[in-house]
Amino acid sequence: MMIRGAAVALALVLFQDPELGRLAEQLGNEDPSQRQQAERRLLEIGEPARSELERLARSKDAEVSGRARAILTTLDRAAVRRKYLGPPWTVTLAEGDYLLGDLPGLLKTQVPAALQIPEKLAGSHLRIGAKEMPVWSFLDRVCESHGGLTVPLERPEGAFALVEGKPAGAPTSYSGPFRIWIERLTFEEGEKWRGCRLVYGITWQPNVDPSNEGMFSSLSFHLRELTDAAGKELKIERDHRRFGSGFTLDHDRKGVYRHYLDLAAPPAGVRRWGKMKGGVTMEFPAKVTQVEFKAPTHAVGTTFQAGSTAITLTGYRQIEGGIQARLYFRRTWKPEDAEVERNRLELRARFRDESVVLRGADGTDAVLEVRSSSHSSSDEEETYEILGFFKTGQEGRLVRFPFVAETFEHEAPFEFTNVDVP
């Protein structure tokens, strides 16, 4: 992919320079429509036009430099999206009988992530065919066709896997690089609550890396359309169990996230939902800032601004065996923005504890071992504090760690059809 991109860029430099030159001139044209046309074309060309745009961004003509900078910002955003939200992968395979053990090899040329299968089933056969089918959809088809395979809840790092088991046959929606499914439907009838709990799962290809993995808020799952089997629209009545005695959430799995939504019981007589339509929102890093506190002994009380987050080194002292450090994070907003801001990526999900390091005089890094942490949020702010320990014999020259200063959201739409009320 990179080689192909470089070749396109080279071709543009060698053969399309005249176009870039013309577009550069057009960007400063007196006619606004001409300027807009040039801007659109430069966005279409994208990365290959970057060096020309960087030159134009330094132009003395404010109109030209402004437009060039705006295009560069868009390109930067697109580059970040590509980094964390890779393109969907598809599979094309002629309809036929295949040996399960041959599938990983056949997929290798189409999907840049390995497929793991149970070795003992490698000799089994299945009939399958696919034409530009999303990879998740293909894997579910493989399971159905085989009859003894299922997609495991947790995807292995950097790969896909199928394991031995009964195919779930759960309502599933394929959305770009995402697979969204209803894992469970529960209908409860008690004196205190009568309603449904829908447990959904979302997993993604290995080329997708959301920041809020394991920390989606309950508002990440949006159900926007609900109909009965005849297509009649049903009111979406979110409900929550009163006297809820606590529910177990699983936040520890990688490459997958499950959450739930409580709905009021469907009207009497409704035994099937015809359509459930909505989306799952995730957050990805838009800007990662390297937070640094130089000469930390003297930096206690200083603040590093990372986007809208103020990060303060509030403690740093030598104790037996190393250094104890305390970091305080604070993000503020206007009360009217509270609903949106409180559901943004939490401060504790914007960096990893183990990425906070203390660089010693000899250039080696000691990793922070977090001892305690506290988190709070209100209608006006979110704060997070960690107290940790660097195991080191040195005084330390620099405390540093990467921090997600800005994020972008992506919504993966879903649509489930003909879902039986349990």
Add this chain to the structure above:
Amino acid sequence: MPVAMTCLPLVLVLALSLQDKAPPSDPAEPLRKFWKPVTLAVQKASAQEVLQEIMKQSGETLQMARDWEPKSISVDLKGVPFWRAVDEVCRLDGNLGLHPSRHNLELRLGAGVPPTAYAGPVRFAIQEVVRVREIRYPARFDRTEISVVARWTSGYTPILDPWPYPGTLEVVRAMDRQGRSLLPPVALEETFVRSAGGSSGRSAEWLFRLQPADRTERVLPVVDLRWKPLHAEEVEDVVFENPLQTDGVARRVGDFTVTLQRCARDEKGGSMIEARLALHADSSTLAPEARRAIEEVPLQRRMLNESELDGKKGWQFFKVMGDGRNPFDVALQFWMDGEHPPQKLKLRVARRVSSLSIPITFADVPIPEAGK
């Protein structure tokens, strides 16, 4: 020495031992010392005054319901436990009950009295019955969920074993009106489901997932449980003065020792004080009966889950270090808030422990109507 003289002490020990083991008529009788009986006979008295008298006699307190207009009631209670007396007043008043949340020790208007059973200082109540129909693709897990809440009097400190429950509670029989059993329990992965809730200072909650009841049923005539708590027969206070300077100090508790091996601030940060205890009994010198007792109830189960730091009582969680397989040699770790250097640490240790088995019986447990 004559044979008869040698045998006499043995016979006496055996006789005493057998006497000890004789089953009491009331299985909860060993817990008798943890509650004060209520005896009260009144005619047409204010329910509020009756409750106040019950609290006075029992030494227990409950927060009264707001805006309650007590009725005039007549009661005749003879040596009953606190909870039974309170429930009786609530039944007679008709508009009162214990707060359904196990975290609240208060009376509430309209709460009513759920199916209830009593075991000395402990009141068991079926707090909720829920019909659950569930599909976990591709399997079904339909069930009847029964949550049972136990509350106990202030004088009772249960041994939390298995942690965090004051003993085990199991369903031994649950039947519908046709005699169909709701056993065995339904086993499932416990994510995104109602959880049992555990224990807090004066209460515990269990959740039983049983087979689904027929949709036509409105009542479960039989729900029999068995409560198996560990009973601390003799409890000793173990005190360590200036615990931060008391590393290695041992206290004898009956057949074993409790040593404060370490008590220090977490050197890597935080305000907590980490303490380690070693409980040890020399199995080679123990009498056979004492040895058997420790084999049956290992030393880590002798700690009552409370501590007192400079006069302030708190709940305590003792973590067993290592595999805990040797019942005679146990290391426990726990943490205390260490804002100020503590002067006195008091722990409560059961010198003698026995296992109880108490039937808890509920009759005619209502279940919600199944939807159409």
